[in-house]
Amino acid sequence: MIKKFTLRIIYLGCMRFFLKLIVGVKYINKRVLKEQKQFILVGNHNSHLDAMALMASLNWKQLPDTHPIAAADYFGGSGIKARISKFLINAILIKRSKDAVGEKPLDQMSKALSEGKSLILFPEGSRGEPEKMQEFHKGIGVLLTLHPHIPYIPVYISGLGKVLPKGERLLVPFDAYVTFGEASWVKYKEVESIVQEVHSQIIQLKDNFDKQYKPKKKENA
Amino acid sequence: MNILDQIGFEQHKEVFSIIGVIIGILILSTVIFYILGRLYPGEQTTELKRRTRSWWIMATIFITATVVHPIISFIAFGLLSFVALRELASISTNMRVEDRGVIIWCYLAIPVQYYLAYIGWFNLFIIFIPVLMFIWIPFILVIRGYTTRISSSMSILPTQLMFTVFSISHLAYLLSLPEIPNFNAGGRGLLLYVVFLTEMNDVFQFIWGKLFGRHKIIEKVSPNKTWEGFIGGLVSTIFMAYFLRFLTPFTAMESWFVGAIVGFAGFIGDIIVSAVKRDIGIKDTGSAIPGHGGILDRVDSLAITAPVFFYLVYNLHYA
Numbered sequence: 001m002i003k004k005f006t007l008r009i010i011y012l013g014c015m016r017f018f019l020k021l022i023v024g025v026k027y028i029n030k031r032v033l034k035e036q037k038q039f040i041l042v043g044n045h046n047s048h049l050d051a052m053a054l055m056a057s058l059n060w061k062q063l064p065d066t067h068p069i070a071a072a073d074y075f076g077g078s079g080i081k082a083r084i085s086k087f088l089i090n091a092i093l094i095k096r097s098k099d100a101v102g103e104k105p106l107d108q109m110s111k112a113l114s115e116g117k118s119l120i121l122f123p124e125g126s127r128g129e130p131e132k133m134q135e136f137h138k139g140i141g142v143l144l145t146l147h148p149h150i151p152y153i154p155v156y157i158s159g160l161g162k163v164l165p166k167g168e169r170l171l172v173p174f175d176a177y178v179t180f181g182e183a184s185w186v187k188y189k190e191v192e193s194i195v196q197e198v199h200s201q202i203i204q205l206k207d208n209f210d211k212q213y214k215p216k217k218k219e220n221a
Numbered sequence: 222m223n224i225l226d227q228i229g230f231e232q233h234k235e236v237f238s239i240i241g242v243i244i245g246i247l248i249l250s251t252v253i254f255y256i257l258g259r260l261y262p263g264e265q266t267t268e269l270k271r272r273t274r275s276w277w278i279m280a281t282i283f284i285t286a287t288v289v290h291p292i293i294s295f296i297a298f299g300l301l302s303f304v305a306l307r308e309l310a311s312i313s314t315n316m317r318v319e320d321r322g323v324i325i326w327c328y329l330a331i332p333v334q335y336y337l338a339y340i341g342w343f344n345l346f347i348i349f350i351p352v353l354m355f356i357w358i359p360f361i362l363v364i365r366g367y368t369t370r371i372s373s374s375m376s377i378l379p380t381q382l383m384f385t386v387f388s389i390s391h392l393a394y395l396l397s398l399p400e401i402p403n404f405n406a407g408g409r410g411l412l413l414y415v416v417f418l419t420e421m422n423d424v425f426q427f428i429w430g431k432l433f434g435r436h437k438i439i440e441k442v443s444p445n446k447t448w449e450g451f452i453g454g455l456v457s458t459i460f461m462a463y464f465l466r467f468l469t470p471f472t473a474m475e476s477w478f479v480g481a482i483v484g485f486a487g488f489i490g491d492i493i494v495s496a497v498k499r500d501i502g503i504k505d506t507g508s509a510i511p512g513h514g515g516i517l518d519r520v521d522s523l524a525i526t527a528p529v530f531f532y533l534v535y536n537l538h539y540a
Contacts, residue, residue, distance in 0.1 A: 021300075024304070024307050024308075024311070026507075026508060026509075028508075159311065162311075162321065168321075170321075170322050170325065172321045172322065172324050172325055173307050173328065174307060174310060174311045174321075175307060175308055175311035175312075175507055177508075212504075213503065213505075213507075213508070214503070
Protein backbone atom coordinates (compact mmCIF):
# COMPACT_ATOMS: atom_id res chain seq x y z
CA MET A 1 0.00 0.00 0.00
CA ILE A 2 2.65 2.47 1.13
CA LYS A 3 4.75 1.54 -1.85
CA LYS A 4 1.91 2.13 -4.32
CA PHE A 5 1.16 5.45 -2.69
CA THR A 6 4.80 6.59 -2.69
CA LEU A 7 5.21 5.62 -6.32
CA ARG A 8 2.20 7.68 -7.31
CA ILE A 9 3.34 10.66 -5.27
CA ILE A 10 6.84 10.47 -6.76
CA TYR A 11 5.91 9.98 -10.38
CA LEU A 12 2.59 11.74 -10.82
CA GLY A 13 3.30 14.48 -8.28
CA CYS A 14 6.97 15.36 -8.65
CA MET A 15 8.66 13.42 -11.43
CA ARG A 16 6.23 14.33 -14.19
CA PHE A 17 6.41 18.01 -13.25
CA PHE A 18 10.20 17.93 -13.01
CA LEU A 19 10.67 16.08 -16.30
CA LYS A 20 8.24 18.22 -18.27
CA LEU A 21 9.03 21.67 -16.92
CA ILE A 22 12.68 21.52 -15.91
CA VAL A 23 14.17 18.83 -18.13
CA GLY A 24 11.94 19.52 -21.09
CA VAL A 25 10.52 16.06 -21.85
CA LYS A 26 7.71 16.04 -24.39
CA TYR A 27 5.47 13.04 -24.98
CA ILE A 28 4.22 12.36 -28.49
CA ASN A 29 1.23 10.09 -29.21
CA LYS A 30 0.75 9.31 -25.50
CA ARG A 31 -2.89 8.26 -26.01
CA VAL A 32 -1.65 4.79 -27.04
CA LEU A 33 -1.00 4.03 -23.37
CA LYS A 34 -4.55 4.76 -22.30
CA GLU A 35 -5.99 2.22 -24.72
CA GLN A 36 -4.12 -0.78 -23.28
CA LYS A 37 -4.45 -2.50 -19.94
CA GLN A 38 -1.37 -4.67 -20.07
CA PHE A 39 1.60 -4.04 -22.32
CA ILE A 40 5.33 -4.28 -22.78
CA LEU A 41 6.99 -0.94 -23.47
CA VAL A 42 10.06 -1.47 -25.63
CA GLY A 43 12.41 1.44 -26.03
CA ASN A 44 15.91 2.47 -26.99
CA HIS A 45 18.21 3.16 -24.07
CA ASN A 46 20.53 6.12 -23.58
CA SER A 47 20.12 7.40 -20.08
CA HIS A 48 19.11 6.56 -16.53
CA LEU A 49 16.23 8.93 -17.08
CA ASP A 50 14.68 6.69 -19.79
CA ALA A 51 12.88 4.41 -17.33
CA MET A 52 11.75 7.35 -15.22
CA ALA A 53 10.45 9.27 -18.21
CA LEU A 54 8.39 6.23 -19.23
CA MET A 55 7.13 5.65 -15.70
CA ALA A 56 6.07 9.29 -15.48
CA SER A 57 3.95 8.92 -18.62
CA LEU A 58 1.75 6.21 -17.07
CA ASN A 59 -1.55 6.92 -15.38
CA TRP A 60 -2.63 6.44 -11.77
CA LYS A 61 -3.81 2.86 -12.32
CA GLN A 62 -0.98 1.60 -14.52
CA LEU A 63 1.89 3.00 -12.47
CA PRO A 64 2.19 0.47 -9.61
CA ASP A 65 1.73 -2.51 -11.95
CA THR A 66 4.43 -1.53 -14.42
CA HIS A 67 7.98 -2.65 -13.82
CA PRO A 68 11.13 -1.56 -15.62
CA ILE A 69 13.65 -4.35 -16.03
CA ALA A 70 17.06 -3.44 -14.62
CA ALA A 71 20.35 -5.27 -14.32
CA ALA A 72 21.06 -6.61 -10.86
CA ASP A 73 24.82 -6.26 -11.27
CA TYR A 74 24.39 -2.54 -11.85
CA PHE A 75 21.45 -1.51 -9.70
CA GLY A 76 21.53 -4.25 -7.10
CA GLY A 77 25.19 -4.05 -6.13
CA SER A 78 24.71 -3.55 -2.45
CA GLY A 79 21.57 -4.38 -0.50
CA ILE A 80 20.53 -0.74 -0.15
CA LYS A 81 20.96 0.05 -3.83
CA ALA A 82 18.78 -2.92 -4.76
CA ARG A 83 16.13 -1.93 -2.29
CA ILE A 84 16.08 1.65 -3.54
CA SER A 85 15.72 0.63 -7.18
CA LYS A 86 13.01 -1.86 -6.30
CA PHE A 87 11.17 0.70 -4.23
CA LEU A 88 11.64 3.91 -6.16
CA ILE A 89 11.84 2.73 -9.76
CA ASN A 90 9.55 -0.24 -9.13
CA ALA A 91 12.20 -2.28 -10.94
CA ILE A 92 12.50 -6.02 -11.42
CA LEU A 93 16.19 -6.79 -11.03
CA ILE A 94 17.64 -9.47 -13.26
CA LYS A 95 21.07 -11.11 -13.26
CA ARG A 96 22.80 -10.57 -16.56
CA SER A 97 25.66 -13.07 -16.47
CA LYS A 98 24.95 -16.59 -17.75
CA ASP A 99 26.34 -18.51 -14.78
CA ALA A 100 24.45 -16.55 -12.16
CA VAL A 101 22.59 -18.56 -9.54
CA GLY A 102 18.92 -18.14 -8.74
CA GLU A 103 15.89 -17.50 -10.90
CA LYS A 104 16.51 -17.02 -14.60
CA PRO A 105 15.79 -13.51 -15.91
CA LEU A 106 13.27 -14.66 -18.50
CA ASP A 107 11.35 -16.69 -15.93
CA GLN A 108 11.18 -13.63 -13.69
CA MET A 109 9.78 -11.45 -16.46
CA SER A 110 7.43 -14.11 -17.74
CA LYS A 111 6.09 -14.64 -14.25
CA ALA A 112 5.38 -10.94 -13.86
CA LEU A 113 3.51 -10.91 -17.18
CA SER A 114 1.44 -13.93 -16.11
CA GLU A 115 0.50 -12.04 -12.97
CA GLY A 116 -0.96 -9.29 -15.17
CA LYS A 117 1.89 -6.82 -14.75
CA SER A 118 3.28 -4.62 -17.51
CA LEU A 119 6.96 -4.33 -18.28
CA ILE A 120 9.36 -1.65 -19.50
CA LEU A 121 12.18 -3.21 -21.48
CA PHE A 122 15.32 -1.82 -23.06
CA PRO A 123 16.52 -4.62 -25.34
CA GLU A 124 19.79 -2.83 -26.07
CA GLY A 125 20.89 -3.82 -22.57
CA SER A 126 23.33 -1.10 -21.64
CA ARG A 127 22.85 2.58 -22.41
CA GLY A 128 25.77 2.79 -24.83
CA GLU A 129 26.98 5.91 -26.57
CA PRO A 130 24.70 8.93 -26.37
CA GLU A 131 21.97 9.04 -29.02
CA LYS A 132 23.17 5.89 -30.84
CA MET A 133 21.24 2.64 -31.11
CA GLN A 134 22.82 -0.79 -30.57
CA GLU A 135 21.80 -4.36 -31.42
CA PHE A 136 18.86 -5.82 -29.54
CA HIS A 137 19.13 -8.73 -27.13
CA LYS A 138 16.86 -11.70 -27.78
CA GLY A 139 14.95 -11.66 -24.49
CA ILE A 140 12.11 -9.55 -25.86
CA GLY A 141 11.55 -12.07 -28.65
CA VAL A 142 11.40 -15.04 -26.26
CA LEU A 143 9.06 -13.15 -23.95
CA LEU A 144 6.67 -12.28 -26.76
CA THR A 145 6.57 -15.88 -28.05
CA LEU A 146 5.56 -16.96 -24.56
CA HIS A 147 2.90 -14.23 -24.26
CA PRO A 148 1.64 -13.52 -27.78
CA HIS A 149 -1.63 -12.04 -26.50
CA ILE A 150 0.13 -9.16 -24.74
CA PRO A 151 0.73 -6.13 -26.99
CA TYR A 152 4.07 -4.42 -27.18
CA ILE A 153 4.38 -0.66 -27.61
CA PRO A 154 7.53 0.54 -29.35
CA VAL A 155 8.99 3.77 -27.93
CA TYR A 156 11.65 6.00 -29.38
CA ILE A 157 13.39 8.26 -26.88
CA SER A 158 15.47 11.13 -28.18
CA GLY A 159 17.46 13.74 -26.31
CA LEU A 160 17.64 12.18 -22.85
CA GLY A 161 21.09 10.88 -23.76
CA LYS A 162 22.12 14.51 -23.88
CA VAL A 163 20.40 15.36 -20.59
CA LEU A 164 22.14 12.64 -18.61
CA PRO A 165 24.53 10.52 -20.68
CA LYS A 166 26.29 7.38 -19.51
CA GLY A 167 29.11 8.14 -17.11
CA GLU A 168 28.01 11.71 -16.37
CA ARG A 169 26.62 12.86 -13.05
CA LEU A 170 25.47 16.35 -13.95
CA LEU A 171 21.94 16.63 -15.29
CA VAL A 172 21.62 19.38 -17.90
CA PRO A 173 18.14 20.32 -19.16
CA PHE A 174 17.66 19.88 -22.92
CA ASP A 175 14.53 19.29 -24.97
CA ALA A 176 13.82 15.57 -25.11
CA TYR A 177 11.08 13.67 -26.91
CA VAL A 178 9.40 10.37 -26.07
CA THR A 179 7.50 9.04 -29.09
CA PHE A 180 5.06 6.17 -28.64
CA GLY A 181 4.26 3.86 -31.55
CA GLU A 182 0.98 1.98 -31.96
CA ALA A 183 0.39 -1.10 -29.80
CA SER A 184 1.04 -4.27 -31.81
CA TRP A 185 0.73 -8.00 -31.36
CA VAL A 186 3.43 -10.32 -32.66
CA LYS A 187 2.99 -11.67 -36.17
CA TYR A 188 5.74 -14.31 -36.12
CA LYS A 189 6.52 -17.41 -34.08
CA GLU A 190 10.33 -17.34 -34.40
CA VAL A 191 12.27 -15.38 -31.81
CA GLU A 192 14.64 -13.88 -34.38
CA SER A 193 11.86 -12.46 -36.56
CA ILE A 194 10.09 -10.96 -33.56
CA VAL A 195 13.24 -9.18 -32.39
CA GLN A 196 13.69 -7.94 -35.97
CA GLU A 197 10.08 -6.72 -36.10
CA VAL A 198 10.33 -4.81 -32.82
CA HIS A 199 13.67 -3.33 -33.80
CA SER A 200 12.41 -2.14 -37.17
CA GLN A 201 9.34 -0.58 -35.55
CA ILE A 202 11.53 1.52 -33.27
CA ILE A 203 13.78 2.44 -36.19
CA GLN A 204 10.68 3.55 -38.09
CA LEU A 205 9.61 5.75 -35.17
CA LYS A 206 13.11 7.20 -35.16
CA ASP A 207 13.00 7.93 -38.90
CA ASN A 208 9.62 9.65 -38.64
CA PHE A 209 10.85 11.66 -35.68
CA ASP A 210 14.08 12.69 -37.39
CA LYS A 211 12.18 13.79 -40.46
CA GLN A 212 10.29 16.31 -38.37
CA TYR A 213 12.73 17.48 -35.71
CA LYS A 214 16.28 16.54 -36.55
CA PRO A 215 18.64 18.65 -38.66
CA LYS A 216 18.64 17.60 -42.31
CA LYS A 217 21.72 17.44 -44.44
CA LYS A 218 22.30 20.67 -46.28
CA GLU A 219 22.02 20.59 -50.05
CA ASN A 220 25.08 22.65 -50.77
CA ALA A 221 27.21 21.95 -47.71
CA MET B 222 -20.43 47.83 -4.15
CA ASN B 223 -20.22 47.90 -7.88
CA ILE B 224 -18.26 45.10 -9.56
CA LEU B 225 -16.34 47.63 -11.65
CA ASP B 226 -15.13 49.35 -8.49
CA GLN B 227 -14.15 46.07 -6.94
CA ILE B 228 -11.72 45.19 -9.69
CA GLY B 229 -10.53 48.79 -9.78
CA PHE B 230 -11.75 49.53 -13.29
CA GLU B 231 -11.31 53.29 -12.99
CA GLN B 232 -7.68 53.15 -11.88
CA HIS B 233 -6.71 50.53 -14.48
CA LYS B 234 -8.98 51.41 -17.36
CA GLU B 235 -6.12 51.50 -19.91
CA VAL B 236 -5.06 47.95 -19.02
CA PHE B 237 -8.64 46.70 -19.12
CA SER B 238 -9.25 48.28 -22.54
CA ILE B 239 -6.25 46.60 -24.14
CA ILE B 240 -7.27 43.24 -22.64
CA GLY B 241 -10.72 43.87 -24.13
CA VAL B 242 -9.12 44.55 -27.52
CA ILE B 243 -7.07 41.34 -27.33
CA ILE B 244 -10.08 39.20 -26.43
CA GLY B 245 -12.14 40.94 -29.12
CA ILE B 246 -9.57 40.15 -31.79
CA LEU B 247 -9.40 36.53 -30.65
CA ILE B 248 -13.18 36.12 -30.74
CA LEU B 249 -13.37 37.79 -34.15
CA SER B 250 -10.67 35.57 -35.67
CA THR B 251 -12.18 32.45 -34.10
CA VAL B 252 -15.53 33.27 -35.70
CA ILE B 253 -13.95 34.13 -39.09
CA PHE B 254 -11.92 30.93 -39.22
CA TYR B 255 -14.92 28.90 -38.11
CA ILE B 256 -16.95 30.28 -41.02
CA LEU B 257 -14.00 29.89 -43.41
CA GLY B 258 -13.63 26.31 -42.21
CA ARG B 259 -17.26 25.65 -43.07
CA LEU B 260 -16.99 27.28 -46.51
CA TYR B 261 -13.57 25.98 -47.54
CA PRO B 262 -12.67 22.93 -45.46
CA GLY B 263 -9.07 21.90 -45.93
CA GLU B 264 -5.57 21.75 -44.55
CA GLN B 265 -5.04 25.51 -44.57
CA THR B 266 -8.11 26.49 -42.55
CA THR B 267 -7.49 23.66 -40.07
CA GLU B 268 -3.98 25.04 -39.62
CA LEU B 269 -5.34 28.56 -39.06
CA LYS B 270 -7.82 27.24 -36.52
CA ARG B 271 -5.05 25.41 -34.70
CA ARG B 272 -3.00 28.59 -34.61
CA THR B 273 -5.92 30.60 -33.25
CA ARG B 274 -6.46 28.03 -30.53
CA SER B 275 -2.81 28.37 -29.52
CA TRP B 276 -3.19 32.16 -29.56
CA TRP B 277 -6.05 31.83 -27.08
CA ILE B 278 -3.85 29.82 -24.72
CA MET B 279 -0.86 32.14 -25.10
CA ALA B 280 -2.98 35.25 -24.59
CA THR B 281 -4.61 33.77 -21.49
CA ILE B 282 -1.26 32.86 -19.96
CA PHE B 283 0.24 36.22 -20.87
CA ILE B 284 -2.66 38.29 -19.53
CA THR B 285 -2.87 36.26 -16.32
CA ALA B 286 0.88 36.52 -15.76
CA THR B 287 0.79 40.27 -16.40
CA VAL B 288 -2.26 41.24 -14.40
CA VAL B 289 -2.40 39.00 -11.32
CA HIS B 290 0.74 39.90 -9.38
CA PRO B 291 4.20 41.30 -10.27
CA ILE B 292 5.99 38.30 -8.72
CA ILE B 293 4.03 35.95 -10.99
CA SER B 294 5.01 38.09 -13.97
CA PHE B 295 8.71 37.87 -13.13
CA ILE B 296 8.54 34.10 -12.61
CA ALA B 297 6.57 33.65 -15.84
CA PHE B 298 9.04 35.67 -17.93
CA GLY B 299 11.93 33.85 -16.24
CA LEU B 300 10.37 30.55 -17.28
CA LEU B 301 9.87 31.86 -20.80
CA SER B 302 13.58 32.71 -20.98
CA PHE B 303 14.45 29.29 -19.59
CA VAL B 304 12.32 27.38 -22.08
CA ALA B 305 13.58 29.51 -24.98
CA LEU B 306 17.21 29.06 -23.93
CA ARG B 307 16.73 25.32 -23.50
CA GLU B 308 15.18 25.12 -26.96
CA LEU B 309 18.01 27.09 -28.54
CA ALA B 310 20.67 25.04 -26.71
CA SER B 311 18.96 21.82 -27.81
CA ILE B 312 18.92 22.65 -31.49
CA SER B 313 22.37 24.18 -31.86
CA THR B 314 24.72 21.77 -33.48
CA ASN B 315 27.96 23.71 -33.31
CA MET B 316 28.59 23.67 -29.58
CA ARG B 317 31.13 21.13 -28.32
CA VAL B 318 29.38 18.15 -26.68
CA GLU B 319 31.79 18.22 -23.71
CA ASP B 320 30.65 21.73 -22.84
CA ARG B 321 27.17 20.58 -21.83
CA GLY B 322 28.00 21.36 -18.20
CA VAL B 323 28.74 25.00 -19.00
CA ILE B 324 25.13 25.46 -20.09
CA ILE B 325 24.21 25.10 -16.41
CA TRP B 326 25.93 28.46 -15.85
CA CYS B 327 23.71 29.98 -18.55
CA TYR B 328 20.62 28.54 -16.87
CA LEU B 329 21.77 29.88 -13.50
CA ALA B 330 22.09 33.36 -14.96
CA ILE B 331 18.29 33.43 -15.48
CA PRO B 332 17.19 33.73 -11.82
CA VAL B 333 19.94 36.27 -11.17
CA GLN B 334 18.94 38.45 -14.13
CA TYR B 335 15.25 38.34 -13.22
CA TYR B 336 15.99 39.02 -9.56
CA LEU B 337 17.94 42.11 -10.61
CA ALA B 338 14.94 43.16 -12.69
CA TYR B 339 12.62 42.52 -9.76
CA ILE B 340 14.55 44.64 -7.25
CA GLY B 341 15.11 47.22 -9.96
CA TRP B 342 18.91 47.40 -9.73
CA PHE B 343 19.21 48.94 -13.16
CA ASN B 344 22.98 49.42 -13.34
CA LEU B 345 23.73 45.78 -12.61
CA PHE B 346 20.75 44.55 -14.66
CA ILE B 347 22.12 46.04 -17.86
CA ILE B 348 25.69 44.76 -17.41
CA PHE B 349 25.18 41.38 -15.77
CA ILE B 350 24.92 39.38 -19.01
CA PRO B 351 26.66 41.56 -21.63
CA VAL B 352 29.67 42.20 -19.37
CA LEU B 353 29.90 39.73 -16.48
CA MET B 354 28.55 36.57 -18.12
CA PHE B 355 30.38 37.53 -21.30
CA ILE B 356 33.62 37.18 -19.29
CA TRP B 357 32.55 34.31 -17.04
CA ILE B 358 31.43 31.82 -19.72
CA PRO B 359 34.68 31.96 -21.75
CA PHE B 360 36.65 31.81 -18.49
CA ILE B 361 34.87 28.61 -17.42
CA LEU B 362 35.46 27.15 -20.89
CA VAL B 363 39.16 28.03 -20.74
CA ILE B 364 39.86 26.55 -17.30
CA ARG B 365 38.47 23.23 -18.51
CA GLY B 366 41.68 23.09 -20.49
CA TYR B 367 40.67 21.92 -23.99
CA THR B 368 41.16 24.43 -26.77
CA THR B 369 40.06 22.46 -29.83
CA ARG B 370 36.99 24.20 -31.27
CA ILE B 371 36.69 26.27 -28.09
CA SER B 372 35.82 29.36 -30.10
CA SER B 373 32.52 27.81 -31.28
CA SER B 374 31.38 27.31 -27.70
CA MET B 375 32.75 30.70 -26.69
CA SER B 376 30.75 32.49 -29.33
CA ILE B 377 27.52 30.53 -29.19
CA LEU B 378 26.86 30.39 -25.44
CA PRO B 379 26.95 34.16 -24.70
CA THR B 380 24.93 34.81 -27.87
CA GLN B 381 22.24 32.40 -26.71
CA LEU B 382 22.16 34.15 -23.34
CA MET B 383 21.80 37.55 -24.96
CA PHE B 384 19.02 36.43 -27.27
CA THR B 385 16.87 34.49 -24.82
CA VAL B 386 17.64 35.90 -21.35
CA PHE B 387 19.01 39.44 -21.60
CA SER B 388 16.50 40.48 -24.28
CA ILE B 389 13.36 38.99 -22.80
CA SER B 390 14.18 40.13 -19.26
CA HIS B 391 13.61 43.70 -20.46
CA LEU B 392 9.92 42.89 -20.68
CA ALA B 393 10.00 42.09 -16.96
CA TYR B 394 12.01 45.20 -16.14
CA LEU B 395 9.22 47.36 -17.60
CA LEU B 396 7.25 46.41 -14.46
CA SER B 397 10.01 47.78 -12.22
CA LEU B 398 10.14 51.20 -13.86
CA PRO B 399 9.31 54.04 -11.45
CA GLU B 400 5.97 55.84 -11.68
CA ILE B 401 5.95 59.05 -13.62
CA PRO B 402 3.39 61.86 -13.29
CA ASN B 403 0.38 61.98 -15.63
CA PHE B 404 0.89 58.43 -16.82
CA ASN B 405 -1.50 55.90 -15.29
CA ALA B 406 -0.98 52.67 -17.20
CA GLY B 407 2.56 52.26 -15.85
CA GLY B 408 4.89 49.35 -16.58
CA ARG B 409 1.99 46.98 -17.12
CA GLY B 410 0.63 49.21 -19.85
CA LEU B 411 4.03 49.39 -21.54
CA LEU B 412 4.42 45.61 -21.31
CA LEU B 413 1.01 44.95 -22.85
CA TYR B 414 1.73 47.60 -25.51
CA VAL B 415 5.04 46.18 -26.75
CA VAL B 416 3.95 42.52 -26.63
CA PHE B 417 0.68 43.31 -28.40
CA LEU B 418 2.42 45.40 -31.09
CA THR B 419 5.11 42.78 -31.67
CA GLU B 420 2.72 39.85 -31.99
CA MET B 421 0.23 41.81 -34.11
CA ASN B 422 3.10 42.93 -36.32
CA ASP B 423 3.90 39.23 -36.92
CA VAL B 424 0.25 38.49 -37.63
CA PHE B 425 -0.18 41.46 -39.98
CA GLN B 426 3.03 40.69 -41.88
CA PHE B 427 1.65 37.17 -42.33
CA ILE B 428 -1.79 38.39 -43.46
CA TRP B 429 -0.54 41.10 -45.86
CA GLY B 430 2.03 38.67 -47.23
CA LYS B 431 -0.60 35.96 -47.83
CA LEU B 432 -3.01 38.40 -49.50
CA PHE B 433 -0.71 40.54 -51.63
CA GLY B 434 2.78 39.03 -51.38
CA ARG B 435 4.60 39.05 -54.73
CA HIS B 436 8.15 40.31 -54.30
CA LYS B 437 10.44 38.27 -52.04
CA ILE B 438 12.63 40.23 -49.66
CA ILE B 439 15.25 37.67 -48.71
CA GLU B 440 14.33 34.42 -50.41
CA LYS B 441 17.34 32.36 -49.37
CA VAL B 442 16.65 32.93 -45.67
CA SER B 443 12.88 33.02 -45.44
CA PRO B 444 10.99 32.30 -48.66
CA ASN B 445 7.64 33.47 -47.23
CA LYS B 446 8.77 37.02 -46.46
CA THR B 447 7.66 39.55 -49.05
CA TRP B 448 7.96 43.33 -49.43
CA GLU B 449 4.17 43.59 -49.46
CA GLY B 450 3.92 41.68 -46.17
CA PHE B 451 6.72 43.65 -44.56
CA ILE B 452 5.41 47.10 -45.54
CA GLY B 453 1.78 46.17 -44.83
CA GLY B 454 2.78 44.91 -41.39
CA LEU B 455 4.88 47.98 -40.70
CA VAL B 456 2.08 50.39 -41.62
CA SER B 457 -0.47 48.40 -39.58
CA THR B 458 1.89 48.42 -36.61
CA ILE B 459 2.42 52.18 -36.85
CA PHE B 460 -1.35 52.70 -36.80
CA MET B 461 -1.81 50.36 -33.83
CA ALA B 462 1.05 52.09 -32.00
CA TYR B 463 -0.72 55.40 -32.56
CA PHE B 464 -4.18 54.28 -31.44
CA LEU B 465 -2.93 52.38 -28.39
CA ARG B 466 -0.64 55.16 -27.19
CA PHE B 467 -2.93 55.63 -24.15
CA LEU B 468 -0.94 52.72 -22.67
CA THR B 469 2.28 54.73 -22.88
CA PRO B 470 3.66 58.16 -22.02
CA PHE B 471 4.36 58.79 -25.72
CA THR B 472 3.26 61.85 -27.66
CA ALA B 473 1.54 61.23 -31.00
CA MET B 474 4.79 61.87 -32.91
CA GLU B 475 6.73 59.51 -30.64
CA SER B 476 4.16 56.75 -31.07
CA TRP B 477 4.47 56.85 -34.89
CA PHE B 478 8.22 56.51 -34.50
CA VAL B 479 8.01 53.71 -31.89
CA GLY B 480 5.53 51.82 -34.08
CA ALA B 481 7.91 51.94 -37.04
CA ILE B 482 10.86 50.81 -34.91
CA VAL B 483 8.91 47.93 -33.32
CA GLY B 484 7.68 46.77 -36.74
CA PHE B 485 11.17 46.80 -38.19
CA ALA B 486 12.77 45.21 -35.10
CA GLY B 487 10.18 42.43 -35.12
CA PHE B 488 11.04 41.66 -38.72
CA ILE B 489 14.75 41.51 -37.82
CA GLY B 490 14.13 39.04 -34.97
CA ASP B 491 12.01 36.89 -37.23
CA ILE B 492 14.62 36.53 -39.96
CA ILE B 493 17.48 36.00 -37.49
CA VAL B 494 15.80 32.87 -36.12
CA SER B 495 14.80 31.81 -39.66
CA ALA B 496 18.43 32.03 -40.74
CA VAL B 497 19.62 29.99 -37.75
CA LYS B 498 16.97 27.34 -38.45
CA ARG B 499 18.02 27.20 -42.08
CA ASP B 500 21.66 26.77 -41.10
CA ILE B 501 20.82 23.89 -38.76
CA GLY B 502 18.35 22.40 -41.27
CA ILE B 503 15.14 22.35 -39.24
CA LYS B 504 11.70 23.78 -39.94
CA ASP B 505 10.53 24.50 -36.39
CA THR B 506 12.58 24.97 -33.23
CA GLY B 507 10.40 22.52 -31.31
CA SER B 508 6.84 21.34 -30.79
CA ALA B 509 5.77 23.34 -27.75
CA ILE B 510 2.98 25.37 -29.42
CA PRO B 511 0.64 23.53 -31.84
CA GLY B 512 0.49 25.30 -35.21
CA HIS B 513 3.37 27.63 -34.38
CA GLY B 514 6.29 25.25 -33.73
CA GLY B 515 8.53 25.88 -30.77
CA ILE B 516 8.64 28.68 -28.23
CA LEU B 517 11.46 30.33 -30.18
CA ASP B 518 9.34 30.45 -33.32
CA ARG B 519 6.97 32.69 -31.38
CA VAL B 520 9.36 34.80 -29.29
CA ASP B 521 11.89 35.40 -32.08
CA SER B 522 10.60 38.87 -32.87
CA LEU B 523 9.99 39.67 -29.20
CA ALA B 524 13.64 38.98 -28.41
CA ILE B 525 14.58 41.94 -30.60
CA THR B 526 11.65 44.30 -30.00
CA ALA B 527 11.85 43.97 -26.18
CA PRO B 528 15.26 45.60 -25.59
CA VAL B 529 14.82 48.07 -28.45
CA PHE B 530 11.46 49.24 -27.12
CA PHE B 531 12.74 49.29 -23.55
CA TYR B 532 15.64 51.63 -24.29
CA LEU B 533 13.42 53.81 -26.47
CA VAL B 534 10.90 54.39 -23.71
CA TYR B 535 13.61 54.55 -21.05
CA ASN B 536 15.60 57.23 -22.79
CA LEU B 537 12.56 59.20 -23.92
CA HIS B 538 10.74 59.30 -20.57
CA TYR B 539 12.63 57.74 -17.67
CA ALA B 540 16.28 58.72 -18.06
